[in-house]
Amino acid sequence: MNTGIIIGIVVAVLVVIALIVLGLVLSRRRRISLTDERQPEVVDGTTRQVDRSGGYQAGSGFSFSRGDAALAEPPQRTPEPRTPAPQTPAPEVVRPPGDRTEVDGQPGVGDDAAVPRDSIRRGVTDVSLPEPDTAEPDTTEPDTAEPDTAETETSKSAAAEPETVEPEAARPATAPPDTAVPDTAAPDTTTERTTTEPDTAGPDTDEPVVVEPETRVPDDVAEATTAPPLDDIAPTAGRIGRLRGRLSRSQGAIGKGVLGLLGAGDLDEESWEEIEDTLVMADLGASTTATVVETLRTELAANPVRTAGEARALLKRVLVEQLDPTLDRSIRALPHAGRPAVVLVVGVNGTGKTTTTGKLARVLVADGRRVLLGAADTFRAAAADQLQTWGERVGAEIVRGKEQADPAAVAFDAVDRGIETGVDVVMIDTAGRLHTKTGLMDELGKVKRVVEKKAPVDEVLLVLDATVGQNGLMQARVFAEVVNITGVVLTKLDGTAKGGIVFHVQKELGVPVKLVGLGEGADDLAPFEPDAFVDALL
Template sequence: MDQWWLWLVVAVAVVVIALGIVLAVRARSHGQVESAPEKPQVEPETSPPEAVAEPTPATPEIETPEPTAGRLVRLRERLARSKNSLGKGLLTLLSSDKLTDEEWEEIEDTLLAADVGVTDTTEIVDRLRERVKVLGSRTSSQVRALLQEELTTALGVEADRNLNTVTEDGPATVMVVGVNGAGKTTTCGKIARVLIADGNTVVMGAADTFRAAAADQLETWGTRVGAKVVRSHEGADPASVAFDAVKTAKDDQADVVLVDTAGRLQNKVGLMDELGKVKRVVEKHGPVCETLLVLDATTGQNGLQQAKVFTEVCDVTGVILTKLDGTAKGGIVIAVQRQLGVPVKLIGLGEGPDDLAPFEVESFVDALISVDEQ
């Protein structure tokens, strides 16, 4: 009897345990079904948007350079702002009715300080002093008029300062030379504006292949005025670039081709070889009409020593003085012409694109010694 009861208890216990397991499994399955995430709704398919055509880049507007006539008139104002020592000093000294030996020495020192040069200063002062002595009684305005005549004579009014851009056949070739740092490439771009302002069509050759930025810089200038720029990769043969530029100018029937040459060569032999090669290759198309030397006016007498190297290795036909508005030494113009024997043809009056002006002796001298009368 006792044994039967024991088996009954065990059987009941087994049934309870089995029932519990079944209920637990069902509960777990039910919970997983309830917690399962809903499937995301699929958006109805739509047709892709139509492709929008990108706008065509606008053609850059071509600038019209300022006419060259009358540009030099602005020089008076620029020299006034630069506090030109030559004009101020001489006008102060010449305001005296009686000039003593000490005052004549001060006039001489003023001319020297203005970078006129020793030889030219001595000649100018000696001639001026002799004329004042012969004149006798005189006013400061009379003396100033005499000084103006002497400076004009020193600069030479008879020199041909026009850019030679007329040829019988094909474009006129203009080579631009000078040491780097004088603003040579920028000046080349400004020369293009001068020529275009005077009615010429221009092609520029980026033959300064030693500087990576030179060709980009030149192309920027050309784009602004519609001048085509012929260029090549950095380190390319400069003579080859110059040759292609002249050929392009001939094909396009352009009036002038400007060739911007490298200026980093300080060795005379190397410079002679490089520029000589460029010139020989260019002349296969026709003669070089102008070789323009770019000089920084602020370098004064030191710059003249570098300039002499260029005049010795190539036939320089004209000088362009840059940064003349930023120096109080306007007498450098006299020194350049007298020592190099080459006329100044263009002068840079500032950083603006049209601040390069044809050089006019009378206007320059008038501005130089009349600056305090603004």
């Protein structure tokens, strides 16, 4: 055969083979796969929370609502869609100068505190609780006084500082669970501060750090090996019923004590006095006690009870009435106007703010919400560590600052970050403060004002320790003056016979008790429901 013909045949065969291969490749590319091999695209620190809830929704137990204050301000930034959270590490939040509150012509946070921030550290945690004396003279200057000038000076001094922008980015962004982040964040963040930031005067004013454990992990495999295991969260519905036994001490006082007397038949004056004493001892407060006794006397005069059951039903009705079941006890923790809800948690030290913040975050996560925690308790490094652990257990991101950093700056950055990442709610844990330290209270007021430059604060939860009784009320009054409290959380009800404080607190403050802490366990938080609560007491 002619060589030319052979070459022609070979070329033709090669062309045919090439065409077949090309056809196969093209047909593969066009094929639509029905299996999603890219699940990790929606897995990050925040979407994990959604996955985690797995359709598990809170029942009627906890009630969440939208804050209406938000309607006033339009959204400043369009939040990102929920699922696509950043895959790449977002090591530190660095705000452009224009974003900082301190260049808004407003006073610098902490500038009017009685004790300057850059002086010796305030020993908040060392002061015993509670301190009933509220008469400490206020030597603090008004908010709007000096701060501006002082700020300008500190800004200048900061501007003079060398801006050695450094290897910060190379530092692993994810703090290990038990590592104190303040230490890792400490030295180099100062160099990242812009010249107009609030408290550049001191070395302690570092930029808040975002800790988002899960978002650092690129894919499922790595996540499985590095992310801490997430907690199982106890069902949120019907908790107060399940935790009923935790109220046993109060139960003995109010329930058994008063019921025993009521069921004893005709009551003489001595018996009524005993009932009154029992209620006062249980911390119902003089006014509520008087009303309860008066109502019981009237009701019993008209319709004497014949059985223990009737006595119980009467006492329950009278007590529930005192708790005003019509009050709105929903937690304003739902996003609105394209922004996350902002919940501020305040109270003196040791009442259980951090614990409550963590517990509530769990409930929200269980409800399928995306939560960001702001550790604005910068007075106590352990508080931020504690909160971080809570966050890691449920997969919530946390923004924290170095110890002694500006709490308002941390709170501001937490809200900013929450808006940026499109979470549902930002919960800010503040430092424990004593109402007798007026400067500290000023600072708390500022935290709220500064946050409100970014987004309205929807809920201010005052955490009160039920075991301190009446002193808690004094604290509450001072807090109510500084920040507009919208709800009370009564903690440690499991450790006291004075469950009656619930009545007193609500009547005194005119603010509903919304949540109760019934133990140190992660899920020992229950919504306050007057009917179920009184039921548990009796």
